[in-house]
Amino acid sequence: MTEDIDFEIDPENLPDRVDRDKPLGAPSVVVDDLHITYRVFGARRSGTTKQRASLWDKMVSLGRPDTGPITEVPAVRGVSFVAHHGESIGILGTNGSGKSTLLRAVAGLLPPSSGRVFTSAEPELLGVNAAMLPRLTGERNIMIGGLALGLSTKEVKENIPGVADFAELGDFLYLPMTSYSSGMASRLRFAISTIRTPEILMIDEALATGDASFRKKSTARIEEIRGQAGTVFFVSHSLASVRAMCTRALWIDKGVLVADGDVDEVADLYHAYVEGRTDASSGAKLK
Numbered sequence: 667m668t669e670d671i672d673f674e675i676d677p678e679n680l681p682d683r684v685d686r687d688k689p690l691g692a693p694s695v696v697v698d699d700l701h702i703t704y705r706v707f708g709a710r711r712s713g714t715t716k717q718r719a720s721l722w723d724k725m726v727s728l729g730r731p732d733t734g735p736i737t738e739v740p741a742v743r744g745v746s747f748v749a750h751h752g753e754s755i756g757i758l759g760t761n762g763s764g765k766s767t768l769l770r771a772v773a774g775l776l777p778p779s780s781g782r783v784f785t786s787a788e789p790e791l792l793g794v795n796a797a798m799l800p801r802l803t804g805e806r807n808i809m810i811g812g813l814a815l816g817l818s819t820k821e822v823k824e825n826i827p828g829v830a831d832f833a834e835l836g837d838f839l840y841l842p843m844t845s846y847s848s849g850m851a852s853r854l855r856f857a858i859s860t861i862r863t864p865e866i867l868m869i870d871e872a873l874a875t876g877d878a879s880f881r882k883k884s885t886a887r888i889e890e891i892r893g894q895a896g897t898v899f900f901v902s903h904s905l906a907s908v909r910a911m912c913t914r915a916l917w918i919d920k921g922v923l924v925a926d927g928d929v930d931e932v933a934d935l936y937h938a939y940v941e942g943r944t945d946a947s948s949g950a951k952l953k
């Protein structure tokens with residue numbers, strides 16, 4: 667399989683393992699038989715020749731807006747789980763398996779096609795596409811991001827030095843983000859999203875570009891959030907980071923939850939699957 671997954675990181679660069687013996691709090695996220703189906707309009711069926719509509723099809727579609735054929739993509743299929751306060755949960759699965767879709771649905775950004783999602787607070791999703799305005803300076807982005815999180819102008823201003831320091835911006839704070847390295851931008855995104863300790867934090871491959879020292883720092887911050895009874899969801903290409911940072915893991919394959927359990931057990935099964943040693947049915951052992 668040609669997946670871009672790191673299994674090992676130099677142990678020196680790995681954050682300390684999180685404490686897994688902490689007792690869990692009340693449920694923070696309940697996902698009940700969730701299905702998310704994307705409807706893609708105007709998609710063409712695969713094939714080299716353009717399909718010509720029959721006379722009948724043309725008559726039936728007379729007067730309707732021409733949206734073309736609709737393709738349904740079932741991205742999440744019947745996923746159920748309960749997350750608790752004080753848990754950090756890794757989400758594993760190959761590309762296109764539905765991880766981002768699941769997180770976006772839990773964050774309330776995508777309506778379920780069927781099934782339900784309950785959360786104890788509004789989750790904060792930190793993704794690669796977190797809204798940042800690249801032509802504005804880091805300082806302006808901190809301002810906008812902080813206000814979007816519901817802080818007052820005064821509160822954001824007080825937080826600017828701390829955020830800039832965490833993100834190691836130095837004088838770049840006053841330069842447009844177009845001049846930032848990808849690592850710098852990702853540090854800033856992380857620092858902004860965690861200005862206010864979120865009750866439910868979801869990280870979708872957003873720490874990938876960080877270097878070792880930032881990984882340590884962000885892990886410490888995530889642990890702090892979890893310690894304050896938060897729930898953290900973590901998607902990463904680095905299986906080693908998932909093992910270090912999470913207490914539990916969900917493995918999603920083609921939209922189906924195939925395993926849910928202790929992070930090491932699920933990561934072992936997933937690792938074997940990605941290396942082609944087993945198929946996704948191996949996850950059933952843990953269910």
Ligand SMILES: Nc1ncnc2c1ncn2[C@@H]1O[C@H](COP(=O)(O)OP(=O)(O)O)[C@@H](O)[C@H]1O
Nearest residue numbers: 704706739741760761762763764765766767768
């Ligand atoms: N906006 C969208 N419209 C249509 N299909 C989508 C959209 N976003 C994702 N998909 C499809 O849904 C499936 C799951 O994608 P995604 O949730 O991004 O997976 P992952 O994050 O695990 O890589 C894939 O088949 C992908 O092509």
Ligand SMILES: [Mg+2]
Nearest residue numbers: 765766767870
């Ligand atoms: Mg994704």
